[in-house]
């Protein structure tokens with residue numbers, strides 16, 4: 001008895017001593033991995049995800065995990081690794097992130113791929129979107145592999161290419177060509193979640209369950225080129241500009257989609273009285289002549305099909321008239337918008353002088369259900385720290401490819417980020433607070449363990 005008691009005491013001392021050491025070890029391992037990951041320039045285009053796939057593959061193989069590299073016909077790799085359980089029938093949990101990043105663009109105060117540590121933050125393109133999440137998933141996956149806990153379901157680590165350009169060569173291709181890898185999947189955990197921080201405290205976790213759908217267009221015009229001094233009102237640039245001018249002047253129509261209403265209503269209870277009043281009057285506001293006047297900044301995005309003319313390409317000399325001009329238009333549709341009808345309306349506004357080519361278009365996809373076992377597990381684990389809200393995002397992620405196939409996909413960020421961290425997404429000086437990163441890795445490891453082991 002005494003021996004047992006002292007053994008137990010020793011074990012306890014050992015546990016108390018090793019637990020923080022293990023956590024510290026994991027934190028520094030994760031930071032090192034993130035720095036190495038951020039040093040790889042995977043700007044899309046062209047992506048160069050082979051750099052990232054090689055790095056992740058080596059890390060997994062060194063830990064004894066076999067991997068599978070799947071390469072699209074365009075040469076874009078995705079990496080797949082699976083920990084198997086004795087319950088494949090319960091459906092796997094997929095940990096999904098994308099390896100590509102948007103190009104750095106101008107305005108950086110440091111090298112976007114130097115992975116510099118400054119002011120307690122790690123700087124680099126992909127620090128928030130979304131290599132930090134990839135490393136948190138990797139840590140959770142390795143922890144399951146190294147640990148002794150019994151898996152209650154299979155767990156898949158999936159790193160994909162091409163998300164930033166629509167996922168056509170990444171998740172889109174993988175699901176179309178290698179559907180067998182995702183046959184028994186219960187849910188996907190990927191990017192897209194957003195957490196509300198109020199006065200430096202986490203007010204709620206947001207698990208994204210629905211989003212807008214992309215409809216990306218190339219609009220082009222042709223005309224006689226030549227010397228820039230010749231009077232000609234029907235050149236390619238003139239035709240294009242006139243058509244786009246009409247599109248830019250189009251008044252968006254406001255409406256409340258069911259998924260958006262559900263999101264606003266679930267958030268309202270946690271957001272204070274101003275937001276609650278706004279949600280109570282939402283139908284009235286949306287029906288008013290100028291809804292944007294009454295809505296808080298950012299909210300119109302959730303209530304319209306947005307049309308953004310983002311790229312204009314034509315001649316490059318003031319005295320030469322080019323024979324072709326084109327624009328890329330980024331349209332984001334609400335979940336229940338009829339894409340055909342909307343496209344028809346856009347074409348009519350643009351008129352007969354231009355050609356419209358659809359570059360990317362997503363079918364309707366159901367919101368991911370919140371009554372699944374996995375969502376329930378996420379919710380009960382995370383709500384120990386803050387309430388959990390199923391959210392809707394105005395952006396798009398690869399989750400849509402899974403939802404189109406009725407596989408529940410949940411967007412969740414384990415990182416509690418402040419304004420400076422959030423501002424760097426797709427802009428200059430992307431960075432992540434190291435303490436937020438450590439905390440997020442810990443959250444992910446514990447969350448994944450809680451929902452996939454006994």
Ligand SMILES: [Zn+2]
Nearest residue numbers: 098129130191
């Ligand atoms: Zn992303």
